[in-house]
Amino acid sequence: MADHYYIGVDVGTGSVRAALVTKDGTLVKTETKSISIHSPKTDFYEQDSEEIWEAVCYCVKEITSDLPEKSKVHGIGFDATCSLVVLDQNLKPVTVNQDTGEDRLNIIMWMDHRAKEEADRINSQEHKVLKYVGSRISLEMQIPKLMWLKKHMPKTWSRAAYFLDLPDFLTMKASGKFSRSLCSVVCKWTYICDGETQGWDGNFFKAVGLEDLALNNWEKIGSLILPPGSRCGMMSSEATSELGLTSETAVATSLIDAHAGGLALVAAGAKDASDLHGRLGLICGTSTCHMCVSKQPLFVEGVWGPYYSAMVPGGWLNEGGQSATGSLIDHIIQNHPAYTKCTHGDIYNWLEGILEELAKEQSLANISYLAENIHVYPDFHGNRSPLADPSLAGMISGLTLDTSERNLALLYLAALQSLVYGTRHIIEQLTSFGHVISSVLMCGGLSKSELFIRIHADALGIPVLIPHTKQSVLLGSSMLGAAAASKEFPDLISAAVAMGGSADAFQPVKELKRFHDGKYAVFLKMQKNQLEYRSIMECTRSEK
Numbered sequence: 001m002a003d004h005y006y007i008g009v010d011v012g013t014g015s016v017r018a019a020l021v022t023k024d025g026t027l028v029k030t031e032t033k034s035i036s037i038h039s040p041k042t043d044f045y046e047q048d049s050e051e052i053w054e055a056v057c058y059c060v061k062e063i064t065s066d067l068p069e070k071s072k073v074h075g076i077g078f079d080a081t082c083s084l085v086v087l088d089q090n091l092k093p094v095t096v097n098q099d100t101g102e103d104r105l106n107i108i109m110w111m112d113h114r115a116k117e118e119a120d121r122i123n124s125q126e127h128k129v130l131k132y133v134g135s136r137i138s139l140e141m142q143i144p145k146l147m148w149l150k151k152h153m154p155k156t157w158s159r160a161a162y163f164l165d166l167p168d169f170l171t172m173k174a175s176g177k178f179s180r181s182l183c184s185v186v187c188k189w190t191y192i193c194d195g196e197t198q199g200w201d202g203n204f205f206k207a208v209g210l211e212d213l214a215l216n217n218w219e220k221i222g223s224l225i226l227p228p229g230s231r232c233g234m235m236s237s238e239a240t241s242e243l244g245l246t247s248e249t250a251v252a253t254s255l256i257d258a259h260a261g262g263l264a265l266v267a268a269g270a271k272d273a274s275d276l277h278g279r280l281g282l283i284c285g286t287s288t289c290h291m292c293v294s295k296q297p298l299f300v301e302g303v304w305g306p307y308y309s310a311m312v313p314g315g316w317l318n319e320g321g322q323s324a325t326g327s328l329i330d331h332i333i334q335n336h337p338a339y340t341k342c343t344h345g346d347i348y349n350w351l352e353g354i355l356e357e358l359a360k361e362q363s364l365a366n367i368s369y370l371a372e373n374i375h376v377y378p379d380f381h382g383n384r385s386p387l388a389d390p391s392l393a394g395m396i397s398g399l400t401l402d403t404s405e406r407n408l409a410l411l412y413l414a415a416l417q418s419l420v421y422g423t424r425h426i427i428e429q430l431t432s433f434g435h436v437i438s439s440v441l442m443c444g445g446l447s448k449s450e451l452f453i454r455i456h457a458d459a460l461g462i463p464v465l466i467p468h469t470k471q472s473v474l475l476g477s478s479m480l481g482a483a484a485a486s487k488e489f490p491d492l493i494s495a496a497v498a499m500g501g502s503a504d505a506f507q508p509v510k511e512l513k514r515f516h517d518g519k520y521a522v523f524l525k526m527q528k529n530q531l532e533y534r535s536i537m538e539c540t541r542s543e544k
Contacts, residue, residue: 008478025499077480175233260476262291267500302386
């Protein structure tokens with residue numbers, strides 16, 4: 001057994017995961033536990049913070065069950081989705097659910113889209129804080145959701161003593177102390193950090209009707225802001241009992257889940273801090289986040305950031321994203337008549353096997369050619385980047401009456417390609433504003449598909465790197481714990497470089513460039529056409 005360990009805890013959309021990790025980045029043991037999602041109506045998504053904490057405790061106890069000396073765990077790091085947690089003065093849940101008013105439902109999830117009107121109101125004001133979110137705030141961010149709560153649930157607003165991002169809720173539970181991560185508040189709460197000064201913009205909060213949050217030095221949303229990986233405290237006595245650890249374990253300031261994955265991705269194969277720039281990390285889950293770090297601040301229209309030190313200390317982070325990726329693929333598969341014909345667990349391998357057979361039958365040099373006449377526009381849950389338009393919807397061209405498993409496989413392929421073209425659109429936006437992207441690194445569910453990886457390399461025309469450590473998000477959160485422990489590594493960058501590991505490279509097939517250029521042109525045309533359709537129909541409204 002190793003001399004000491006670090007723990008990474010990742011709270012994703014539908015599950016909690018934890019890993020016991022050594023100083024070289026080896027994941028010794030992992031554990032997963034599902035968590036509930038409550039959706040009372042369309043675009044409303046809620047969770048239970050106490051259920052999540054219980055799942056965290058279960059997973060941490062499981063991964064350390066074989067450790068005779070719990071003091072060997074020197075540090076613990078947390079990441080989580082950027083979801084809004086509401087607590088009262090006694091740190092008990094306060095409801096965000098309009099229908100039943102159940103206090104246990106006290107989290108508005110990241111993918112909740114209830115605050116569209118509030119986001120539109122913010123964006124109509126053109127406040128200076130918007131320059132850090134691609135000129136348009138997303139309804140997935142926390143300020144629109146706070147505005148919605150104040151307007152629609154005044155009793156919740158009056159009872160609430162603390163509004164936390166889920167990652168910061170976890171560090172509070174572990175350390176017993178209140179602090180906020182610079183990552184969360186800069187990326188999702190409009191906190192300003194320009195490398196020289198930092199703080200909340202009181203004029204902005206007044207303009208959007210949230211000036212009461214400034215009371216008592218912004219106590220409700222955060223007065224102590226710490227950089228990711230810094231020590232926010234030691235394990236509290238209550239948490240040592242709940243997690244099965246000791247008071248000798250340092251608790252690290254958190255990261256958002258995508259940012260933890262991004263940290264581990266850009267560190268894969270890195271020799272020093274300079275290698276962390278110019279790479280695009282794709283964290284592929286229910287949605288996909290696109291993370292890249294530059295040495296200087298680059299403002300990119302329709303892309304969030306630049307955020308100073310939000311992921312890599314001293315670096316400027318830009319964050320793009322697609323709101324539905326893994327969830328889109330599942331939606332397309334599960335709503336096809338041939339879905340029930342898969343009689344074994346791994347439907348993705350089944351579909352890719354069908355594609356291989358079809359390509360062989362048609363003597364095609366590459367599977368991608370099979371989807372020549374099937375085109376998918378993937379924004380089924382709106383466009384996060386680079387259009388920042390949550391009202392966009394999905395489109396499919398090339399549908400027939402065919403309900404066979406072969407048809408499902410072709411639709412699956414076209415959907416995968418569409419997600420890659422969405423990433424290409426984001427990359428083109430990043431490069432047009434000064435980024436130089438040399439490679440793409442991927443982690444998460446969809447990155448387990450070699451077909452998905454190869455489509456990226458071929459359609460983007462740059463290498464795709466897949467880290468040997470498959471659990472990049474967990475590795476990233478464990479890096480936080482290693483930095484906070486301050487025993488093996490002096491800071492987060494040194495921990496990331498040491499623990500990042502190596503990666504396999506997938507090179508683009510140049511012969512496929514013309515094909516993907518054509519399909520990408522169709523992708524952009526479908527996007528333009530949808531907006532044109534909307535304009536045509538808007539002209540008919542006066543007839544209603």
